[in-house]
Amino acid sequence: MRLGLAAARRLGDLAAQARAHRQIARDLVFVGEYDTARFQLRRALRLYRALGDVAGICETHRGLAVTYFHEQRRAMAKGHDDAGLSMCSCSNAIEVSASLATV
Numbered sequence: 001m002r003l004g005l006a007a008a009r010r011l012g013d014l015a016a017q018a019r020a021h022r023q024i025a026r027d028l029v030f031v032g033e034y035d036t037a038r039f040q041l042r043r044a045l046r047l048y049r050a051l052g053d054v055a056g057i058c059e060t061h062r063g064l065a066v067t068y069f070h071e072q073r074r075a076m077a078k079g080h081d082d083a084g085l086s087m088c089s090c091s092n093a094i095e096v097s098a099s100l101a102t103v
Contacts, residue, residue, distance in 0.1 A: 002020075002024065004016070004020045004023075005017060005020035005021065005024065008020055014047050014050065014051055015047075015051060015053065015056075017047055018043075018044045018047035018048050018051070018053070018056055018060075019044075019056075021040045021041065021043045021044035021047070022040070022041065022044045022056075022059065022060055022063055024037075024040045025037040025038070025040035025041045025044065025063055025067070026063065028040065029063075029066065029067050029070060032070075034067055034070065034071050037063075037067050038064065038067055041060055041063050041064050041067065044056070044060045044063075045057065045060045045061070045064075048060055
């Protein structure tokens with residue numbers, strides 16, 4: 001995935017860069033590298049905001065919510081989940097909300 005990020009940077013493709021940052025973050029969460037995952041997600045969020053990509057922003061907030069959830073930081077997870085939900089009605093974000101409500 002880092003090769004994809006490098007290629008997207010060379011091409012100047014901001015949307016591809018944002019997607020790559022989000023995917024790298026997903027992989028990092030899987031191996032427990034939460035700080036680095038959050039860094040990657042914040043980079044993706046900045047790019048999506050610059051692009052005005054509401055769905056990307058929503059999904060990135062969902063990624064942050066999942067990351068904080070794995071860290072047992074429920075209040076931060078809920079805050080990002082709420083931020084994503086306030087922007088759009090992503091079905092994935094709704095699933096995260098349901099799981100946070102049961103904790």
